[in-house]
Amino acid sequence: xxxxxxxxxxxxxxxxxxxxxxxxxxxxxxxxxxxxxxxxxxxxxxxxxxxxxxxxxxxxxxxxxxxxxxxxxxxxxxxxxxxxxxxxxxxxxxxxxxxxxxxxxxxxxxxxxxxxxxxxxxxxxxxxxxxxxxxxxxxxxxxxxxxxxxxxxxxxxxxxxxxxxxxxxxxxxxxxxxxxxxxxxxxxxxxxxxxxxxxxxxxxxxxxxxxxxxxxxxxxxxxxxxxxxxxxxxxxxxxxxxxxxxxxxxxxxxxxxxxxxxxxxxxxxxxxxxxxxxxxxxxxxxxxxxxxxxxxxxxxxxxxxxxxxxxxxxxxxxxxxxxxxxxxxxxxxxxxxxxxxxxxxxxxxxxxxxxxxxxxxxxxxxxxxxxxxxxxxxxxxxxxxxxxxxxxxxxxxxxxxxxxxxxxxxxxxxxxxxxxxxxxxxxxxxxxxxxxxxxxxxxxxxxxxxxxxxxxxxxxxxxxxxxxxxxxxxxxxxxxxxxxxxxxxxxxxxxxxxxxxxxxxxxxxxxxxxxxxxxxxxxxxxxxxxxxxxxxxxxxxxxxxxxxxxxxxxxxxxxxxxxxxxxxxxxxx
Numbered sequence: 001x002x003x004x005x006x007x008x009x010x011x012x013x014x015x016x017x018x019x020x021x022x023x024x025x026x027x028x029x030x031x032x033x034x035x036x037x038x039x040x041x042x043x044x045x046x047x048x049x050x051x052x053x054x055x056x057x058x059x060x061x062x063x064x065x066x067x068x069x070x071x072x073x074x075x076x077x078x079x080x081x082x083x084x085x086x087x088x089x090x091x092x093x094x095x096x097x098x099x100x101x102x103x104x105x106x107x108x109x110x111x112x113x114x115x116x117x118x119x120x121x122x123x124x125x126x127x128x129x130x131x132x133x134x135x136x137x138x139x140x141x142x143x144x145x146x147x148x149x150x151x152x153x154x155x156x157x158x159x160x161x162x163x164x165x166x167x168x169x170x171x172x173x174x175x176x177x178x179x180x181x182x183x184x185x186x187x188x189x190x191x192x193x194x195x196x197x198x199x200x201x202x203x204x205x206x207x208x209x210x211x212x213x214x215x216x217x218x219x220x221x222x223x224x225x226x227x228x229x230x231x232x233x234x235x236x237x238x239x240x241x242x243x244x245x246x247x248x249x250x251x252x253x254x255x256x257x258x259x260x261x262x263x264x265x266x267x268x269x270x271x272x273x274x275x276x277x278x279x280x281x282x283x284x285x286x287x288x289x290x291x292x293x294x295x296x297x298x299x300x301x302x303x304x305x306x307x308x309x310x311x312x313x314x315x316x317x318x319x320x321x322x323x324x325x326x327x328x329x330x331x332x333x334x335x336x337x338x339x340x341x342x343x344x345x346x347x348x349x350x351x352x353x354x355x356x357x358x359x360x361x362x363x364x365x366x367x368x369x370x371x372x373x374x375x376x377x378x379x380x381x382x383x384x385x386x387x388x389x390x391x392x393x394x395x396x397x398x399x400x401x402x403x404x405x406x407x408x409x410x411x412x413x414x415x416x417x418x419x420x421x422x423x424x425x426x427x428x429x430x431x432x433x434x435x436x437x438x439x440x441x442x443x444x445x446x447x448x449x450x451x452x453x454x455x456x457x458x459x460x461x462x463x464x465x466x467x468x469x470x471x472x473x474x475x476x477x478x479x480x481x482x483x484x485x486x487x488x489x490x491x492x493x494x495x496x497x498x499x500x501x502x503x504x505x506x507x508x509x510x511x512x513x514x515x516x517x518x519x520x521x522x523x524x525x526x527x528x529x530x531x532x533x534x535x536x537x538x539x540x541x542x543x544x545x546x547x548x549x550x551x552x553x554x555x556x557x558x559x560x561x562x563x564x565x566x567x568x569x570x571x572x573x
Contacts (some may be wrong), residue, residue, distance in 0.1 A: 031087040139155075148177070165223075169215050227270075325567045348371070370519060370520075381396060397522050454490050527565050
């Protein structure tokens with residue numbers, strides 16, 4: 001076994017590593033010590049406060065105070081003794097090198113993403129060419145990079161042809177293919193992918209050896225399904241007023257695409273046309289063209305020419321569902337539950353229930369929350385699933401989309417926020433607060449540039465705290481003093497408070513639910529829309545047992561507009 005280095009707290013300043021550390025702690029999993037024994041962390045102490053697993057405040061605190069150091073933090077083992085960071089091993093998920101004793105690799109995130117998707121592509125190519133019985137998993141012991149992978153594929157007639165585009169995915173395959181053997185064997189993905197490919201082939205028997213399969217990153221722009229979107233996204237960016245383009249995955253989250261030659265030719269035509277018309281900078285063009293592409297994409301799926309596929313790990317039973325068909329068997333609604341604008345951290349958490357209906361029957365009700373990140377995370381609103389998998393991530397959206405979706409769906413909560421702001425706009429140094437009625441109502445990006453002057457925002461922050469939590473609720477700003485980011489902590493909490501008020505103080509319950517649902521859709525690649533769609537209204541009438549005329553929203557509910565319709569895709573789950 002490779003010997004790991006000692007863990008340092010500074011290793012966890014990286015957001016992904018801190019998240020991995022806290023996930024282990026919250027789920028009461030074992031940590032590896034330097035002497036190769038397993039150890040559990042019972043509690044974590046910061047200053048005088050102690051936190052047990054599952055405490056959201058601890059997670060917010062550690063992930064939003066980058067200048068904390070190890071002297072401020074104590075780890076306690078099961079026996080109650082103090083456990084220093086330096087006694088723990090710097091395993092791969094914390095930035096270390098080497099393998100675990102049992103031969104497993106550190107998976108999750110990017111590693112699992114690349115290996116599962118590439119693995120599916122390979123097994124699919126084997127299956128359509130009739131080589132599954134000829135294949136021995138031990139062959140992966142010799143595969144370390146793309147070149148080795150091509151050598152492996154060449155052993156099976158027809159496989160290289162099916163994967164001819166996937167071989168362009170050099171960067172990702174060179175970085176991760178050396179882990180494929182362990183991933184398939186020790187992590188159990190061999191059987192998972194076999195079942196998934198078998199299910200796909202049984203559902204779509206017309207798909208054979210003449211088809212091509214590849215991850216999006218392997219496709220050149222001329223044949224990429226995302227090129228058309230990228231060519232017109234600038235006009236959408238300008239219309240909304242975003243600082244950056246909306247990522248193409250917000251249109252279609254497919255992990256890989258399966259094409260016939262006809263399908264590829266049609267996609268090439270989309271791209272040529274979109275390039276020719278890219279100079280037309282209007283929202284109307286953006287939405288109408290993408291709607292056209294969406295319709296054509298679904299037609300190509302129905303004719304068995306194009307299959308965009310989103311891949312999730314599945315169990316013994318594999319299911320394939322159609323998403324964004326315009327008449328989905330699966331419908332989802334969002335219902336607001338609660339808001340947490342805590343006194344002791346910088347964020348806001350909006351809790352809601354995502355209900356999924358299949359053939360008009362409720363099949364699941366998941367608890368999620370939306371959390372605003374700090375300056376380091378660009379104040380993005382990130383969605384997480386609660387419960388046993390407390391930190392299952394469901395996507396995120398930046399300030400621009402948050403601002404646009406809330407304002408253009410229902411601004412009654414923003415009007416409440418404006419009333420709070422009125423008491424502070426004329427104060428010295430508070431000109432930075434957005435004007436009443438402004439469509440650019442979120443001020444957090446401006447607050448973040450105030451430096452020490454952001455301390456002037458504290459009374460404003462406390463007014464929002466009281467609006468959400470009741471009289472005498474105050475932001476415990478002293479907790480952040482001396483950390484080197486006192487002003488930024490207040491600026492961030494001001495942004496969090498604005499989102500809390502703007503969303504939770506929406507007058508009409510159904511309008512509030514739809515605002516959160518629109519944020520959820522945008523973050524989770526379900527399309528960008530504002531207002532209440534006919535589908536949203538029908539779903540509420542159907543599942544709440546109410547007539548549509550009983551669901552007439554208040555006057556502040558804005559007109560429905562599908563700015564970026566989500567693209568059709570299949571989901572394997």
